Amino acid sequence: MPGRNVQGVITKLPLLVFTDLDGTLISHADYRWDAAKPALDTLRAIGAGIVMASSKTAPEIIALRQQLDLEDWPAIVENGAGVLAPNSHASPPTDEYLAVRSTLNQIPANLRRQYRGFGDMDVAEIAGITGLTAEAAALAAQRAFSEPGVWSGTPEERKDFLAALAQHGVMAREGGRFLTLSFGQTKADKMAEFIATYSPRHTVALGDAPNDVEMLEAAEFGIIVANPHRKPLPLLDGERHGRVVRTTLEGPEGWNKAVLELISILEVT
Incomplete structure (x- = not known):
């Protein structure tokens, strides 16, 4: 957040970083972020802001934000469906999540049974499908806005599934592991609010x-972090204009190198 220089003059925030977590700042395979520590330390040293923007729940973000010493910054949770205020440790109400689940259960049964959401799983199954510990899986199960899940039907049935949900105002977002359902809002929507703030x-x-x-397209600079565990993103418009680049290193290693290189290019202090 803005600070003051030695003369007491308010200084502008040099850089605001919006980062996905799984497969980006955090390793897809083991959920570790240690390799990104040099860049995180440098960002703190120059007074930059770091906003987590993830499909993770508020309880998950609360724990991670504390580990990474980022509690002074807000976070975007559940793919942009909600926000966690700075230094907040309170979980949001679950009304919106319950409404998503209610809508999901109203679509035709032949489509509904092809989708298995977190609300259909116990903690042990969530842990098994995500690779999380039981404790972490329990936090992932505490939804407030959105429902992640696994689609097992055909591509044609998937189209019918999404169309049936859309009739009720429910949208789907594809992430690193799951197809996540919500009533809309994206990471970029919340990003715009924080940039204005x-x-x-x-x-x-x-x-x-x-x-x-x-989110990648909306930022001044976008960085696609390599993730060999999933299909690469198609060519983005920002790449044609040099605003969006790709890393060769994956996960936190790629995150670390790209952020340090950008800081050097921008000469932000």
């Missing part, structure tokens, strides 16, 4: 999945 000199967004595309 903090008025940074520069913005950068990092991500690896389709649910990151709007």
Whole structure:
């Protein structure tokens, strides 16, 4: 957030970073972020802001934000369906999530049974499908806005499934592992609100999945982090104009190198 220089003059936030987590800042395979520590430390040293923008729930983000010492910054949760305020440890109400689940259960049974959401699973199954510990899986199950799940039907049935949901105002977003249902809002929507609030000199967004595309395109600089565990994103419009680039290193290693290179190019202090 803005600070003051030695003369007491208010200084503008040099850089505001919006980052996806799984497969981006956090390793897809083992959920570790250690390799990104040099860049995280440098961002703190120059007074930059770091906003997590993830499909993860508020309880998951609360724990991660504390581990990464980012509690002074807001976070975008559940793919942009909600926001976690700075230094907040309170979970949002679950009314919107319950409405998504109710809508899901109203669509034709032949389509409904092809989708298995977190609400259809117990903690042990969520842990098994995500690779999370039981404790972390329990946090992932505490939904407030959206329902992640696995589609098992054909591509044609998937189209019918999404069309049936859309009739009730429910949209689907594809992430690194799951097809996530909600009543709309994207990471980019919340990103625009935070840019208006903090008025940074520069913005950068990092991500690896389709649910990151709007955010990558909306930032001044977009960085697609390599994730060999999923199909690569198609060529983005920003890449044609040099605003969006791709890393060769994956996950936190790629995140670290790309952020340090950008800081050097921008000469932000």
